[in-house]
Amino acid sequence: MANVLDLRRRIRSVKNTRQITKAMKMVSAARLRRAQERTLAARPYAEMITSVLESLTRRVDIFDEETGNLRHPLFATRPEKRVLIVVISGDRGFAGAFNANITKTAFQFIKGNPEIEIDVEAIGRKGRDLLRRRYPIASYSEQTDENGTKRQVRNERKGKVEITGDHPGMLIKLEANRVFDLAQNIISRYVHEEIDAAYIVYNEFKSVIAQRLVVERLLPILEIGKPQITGAEEPTAEQKERAAHAALSAGITLEEADTEEADEEAKKFGTANVDYIYEQPAEELFNGLLPQYVSAMLYHAMAESVAAEHAARMTAMDSATNNASEMIDSYTLQMNRVRQAAITKEIIEIVSGAAAV
Amino acid sequence: MADETNSLRVRLVSPERVLFDTTADAVELPAKNGYMEVLFGHAPLMAELGAGDVRLHGGRDGGDQVYNVSWGFVEVLPDRVTILANDALKPGEIDVQRAQQQLDRGQKEWQEAGDSEEKYTEALHRIAEAEAKLATAHEK
Numbered sequence: 001m002a003n004v005l006d007l008r009r010r011i012r013s014v015k016n017t018r019q020i021t022k023a024m025k026m027v028s029a030a031r032l033r034r035a036q037e038r039t040l041a042a043r044p045y046a047e048m049i050t051s052v053l054e055s056l057t058r059r060v061d062i063f064d065e066e067t068g069n070l071r072h073p074l075f076a077t078r079p080e081k082r083v084l085i086v087v088i089s090g091d092r093g094f095a096g097a098f099n100a101n102i103t104k105t106a107f108q109f110i111k112g113n114p115e116i117e118i119d120v121e122a123i124g125r126k127g128r129d130l131l132r133r134r135y136p137i138a139s140y141s142e143q144t145d146e147n148g149t150k151r152q153v154r155n156e157r158k159g160k161v162e163i164t165g166d167h168p169g170m171l172i173k174l175e176a177n178r179v180f181d182l183a184q185n186i187i188s189r190y191v192h193e194e195i196d197a198a199y200i201v202y203n204e205f206k207s208v209i210a211q212r213l214v215v216e217r218l219l220p221i222l223e224i225g226k227p228q229i230t231g232a233e234e235p236t237a238e239q240k241e242r243a244a245h246a247a248l249s250a251g252i253t254l255e256e257a258d259t260e261e262a263d264e265e266a267k268k269f270g271t272a273n274v275d276y277i278y279e280q281p282a283e284e285l286f287n288g289l290l291p292q293y294v295s296a297m298l299y300h301a302m303a304e305s306v307a308a309e310h311a312a313r314m315t316a317m318d319s320a321t322n323n324a325s326e327m328i329d330s331y332t333l334q335m336n337r338v339r340q341a342a343i344t345k346e347i348i349e350i351v352s353g354a355a356a357v
Numbered sequence: 358m359a360d361e362t363n364s365l366r367v368r369l370v371s372p373e374r375v376l377f378d379t380t381a382d383a384v385e386l387p388a389k390n391g392y393m394e395v396l397f398g399h400a401p402l403m404a405e406l407g408a409g410d411v412r413l414h415g416g417r418d419g420g421d422q423v424y425n426v427s428w429g430f431v432e433v434l435p436d437r438v439t440i441l442a443n444d445a446l447k448p449g450e451i452d453v454q455r456a457q458q459q460l461d462r463g464q465k466e467w468q469e470a471g472d473s474e475e476k477y478t479e480a481l482h483r484i485a486e487a488e489a490k491l492a493t494a495h496e497k
């Protein structure tokens with residue numbers, strides 16, 4: 001049996017670990033709060049873009065009356081033969097099963113559609129590393145056409161699934177500009193028919209207890225203002241309870257923030273019941289607004305995913321702290337027993353020594 | 358002059374946050390086809406924004422205010438103006454060096470664009486944005 005000194009040393013080490021996990025939990029809680037504020041701050045813009053698009057579609061037909069063409073290629077649906085999925089995971093570990101769950105959902109999506117070709121756009125370092133281990137990276141080669149201009153041409157696929165891009169550090173400092181560039185890239189691939197649909201796999205986050213893993217369709221846009229969720233996975237009751245416990249002990253509210261008033265206000269954008277003078281023709285407005293809309297959807301998904309990551313880390317660190325406390329208790333008990341046994345033994349020795357005299 | 362009953366409510370919103378929500382006597386906007394000034398009672402209008410300065414005249418929170426915005430949309434109603442900007446900065450926040458680099462890059466792209474219309478537009482976009490930023494920064 002271990003002696004008192006060993007046990008004391010072990011207790012001290014566990015106490016140190018507990019202090020670290022506790023600090024990490026508080027840091028995550030602070031970051032979570034900031035991430036939540038950011039998602040809230042981004043809401044008015046997204047709501048306004050959505051409402052103005054909605055009102056535009058109501059005022060002008062999506063189809064051109066004279067030619068019968070669609071006003072914008074992003075509304076066009078094609079049979080899904082080549083699909084892009086944007087997998088949003090975290091940049092760092094220590095977040096419980098957060099990253100594993102995201103990639104699992106992505107793998108399930110890929111497995112569920114074995115006959116189509118899939119391009120993967122990985123956001124977040126952890127998910128990228130996991131995906132890279134399984135799937136090859138798409139390669140491009142430079143070609144010169146007859147006019148002498150150089151173009152990037154994609155080489156033949158190495159497999160059904162290829163990774164077309166990764167975006168390290170995008171989530172650390174979430175900037176609307178970079179997200180917009182990515183959105184434009186995805187849109188241009190869709191318009192040039194390199195892909196027939198685009199999905200985002202991410203962790204939706206309304207509040208600590210209301211979150212789920214979703215697969216959401218980004219393109220084509222079928223109906224504006226309605227998220228097109230094609231698959232969702234809710235956390236178990238036990239997971240929710242743990243998250244709630246972690247949130248409460250870190251001083252984070254469980255309710256969703258009240259945004260009704262702000263949303264109502266935002267919905268008025270571009271929808272007043274008057275005849276607007278449109279400075280640009282409808283097509284032009286559509287061309288400008290749709291990329292913004294797609295970009296706002298992506299930004300929203302990323303902001304929520306960042307919040308979810310911090311929440312997951314907070315929960316994981318809360319459990320770790322609790323486990324450390326339990327361990328300390330059991331070690332302390334054991335140490336006291338050992339100490340007691342040593343004392344008893346000494347007394348017996350003294351008593352029997354005295355009796356022998 | 359404007360009182361509570363006939364002043365404009367002006368909001369500037371970027372993808373990341375709401376920059377201001379205030380009232381003012383008038384607001385100058387860089388629409389895509391040139392600057393325009395909106396006063397109380399303007400006809401309802403939807404327009405695309407270009408790159409340039411948004412100027413608030415007689416704003417309730419501290420007089421005139423200038424923001425550099427690039428691309429977006431604006432909705433004008435008789436008593437309300439809402440600006441949705443892709444990017445909005447205070448003049449003090451502009452990184453002159455970065456804007457200069459952006460301008461150089463834009464000009465390089467413009468020269469290399471060849472026959473591609475898409476590339477020309479993109480390069481012109483970049484140049485316009487950088488020039489507007491530099492102009493705002495130098496003015497200060």
